[in-house]
Amino acid sequence: MSKVKYYYDPDTLSYRKIEPKKSKKYRNIFLFLLGSALFGFLGLIILLNTSWVNTPKELSLEREVRNYELQYDILNRKMDQMEQVLANIEDRDNNIYRLYFEANPIPEEQRRAGFGGVNRYKDLEGFNNSEIIIDATKRLDIIQKEMVIQSKSLDEIAKLAEEKEKLLASIPAIQPVSNEDLTRMASGYGWRSDPFTKARKMHWGMDFTAPRGTPIYASGDGKVVRADNRSSGYGKHVRIDHGYGYISLYGHMSKYNVTVGQKVKRGDLIGFVGSTGRSQAPHVHYEVFKDGERINPINFYYGSLSAEEFENMLRLANQENQSLD
Numbered sequence: 001m002s003k004v005k006y007y008y009d010p011d012t013l014s015y016r017k018i019e020p021k022k023s024k025k026y027r028n029i030f031l032f033l034l035g036s037a038l039f040g041f042l043g044l045i046i047l048l049n050t051s052w053v054n055t056p057k058e059l060s061l062e063r064e065v066r067n068y069e070l071q072y073d074i075l076n077r078k079m080d081q082m083e084q085v086l087a088n089i090e091d092r093d094n095n096i097y098r099l100y101f102e103a104n105p106i107p108e109e110q111r112r113a114g115f116g117g118v119n120r121y122k123d124l125e126g127f128n129n130s131e132i133i134i135d136a137t138k139r140l141d142i143i144q145k146e147m148v149i150q151s152k153s154l155d156e157i158a159k160l161a162e163e164k165e166k167l168l169a170s171i172p173a174i175q176p177v178s179n180e181d182l183t184r185m186a187s188g189y190g191w192r193s194d195p196f197t198k199a200r201k202m203h204w205g206m207d208f209t210a211p212r213g214t215p216i217y218a219s220g221d222g223k224v225v226r227a228d229n230r231s232s233g234y235g236k237h238v239r240i241d242h243g244y245g246y247i248s249l250y251g252h253m254s255k256y257n258v259t260v261g262q263k264v265k266r267g268d269l270i271g272f273v274g275s276t277g278r279s280q281a282p283h284v285h286y287e288v289f290k291d292g293e294r295i296n297p298i299n300f301y302y303g304s305l306s307a308e309e310f311e312n313m314l315r316l317a318n319q320e321n322q323s324l325d
């Protein structure tokens with residue numbers, strides 16, 4: 001409300017009210033409204049641009065972002081656990097499984113390798129939270145790759161285990177005559193005197209004496225490659241090829257129980273004790289070949305002898321006596 005103004009009228013000797021002009025009154029009202037509008041508008045702009053006042057929508061979005069951050073934190077902790085478990089499996093893989101099967105350990109760099117070359121995370125760049133999203137994605141990518149490498153390694157181990165089982169079944173590992181049937185282990189591998197000429201001569205196998213007709217057993221899995229008497233001195237003999245470079249030979253048989261080409265398992269009956277060929281008494285002359293060389297069979301009885309029996313055999317085999325050939 002504008003103030004009421006008066007003036008002195010000398011004619012009437014009294015104060016009279018000054019009546020404002022109508023146009024001026026309207027102009028004042030207009031200016032007042034314009035001022036208010038400008039002030040209100042400026043106020044609104046200031047309000048919207050200050051961070052300490054949020055609209056309800058902003059508040060709700062902010063809550064959501066905080067929730068996402070929390071969830072990311074939880075996901076990251078789960079990844080920590082996964083990485084630990086995976087590292088543990090990898091450690092066992094390198095230092096136990098692969099070691100046991102004589103496979104080279106997988107180098108750390110190969111297991112942990114990220115992805116080089118093009119930037120795979122370009123699409124994730126340029127947002128407020130790009131960094132945590134890219135970090136998490138990178139970690140997951142590496143975990144995924146590590147799992148693929150680990151899985152392949154375990155496939156390889158499974159194959160090696162199968163091979164090893166086959167190898168262990170194949171290598172000659174038992175005595176060709178069972179201990180109950182054995183008269184004695186008569187002569188070992190090494191320099192012995194020849195039963196016929198009495199001269200010192202290399203004896204390339206082991207002699208097991210047993211009564212004529214005593215069963216002779218295959219010392220490992222394999223295939224019969226010979227069952228004949230066409231090899232000088234051995235008489236009726238059987239040779240079994242075990243693979244992996246191993247061949248076993250059983251001499252002086254009285255009778256065969258296998259034919260050439262037949263597959264045998266360790267412990268299968270392949271023939272009977274006799275004294276055919278260059279032999280002085282019924283016995284089995286037993287030889288083991290590795291890659292074509294005749295080696296000492298004494299090292300191949302871990303499948304059938306106790307430690308004590310082995311000690312005893314070792315003592316007998318080392319006596320420099322006369323072989324039965």
Ligand SMILES: [Zn+2]
Pocket residue numbers: 203205206207284285286323324325
């Ligand atoms: Zn012999």
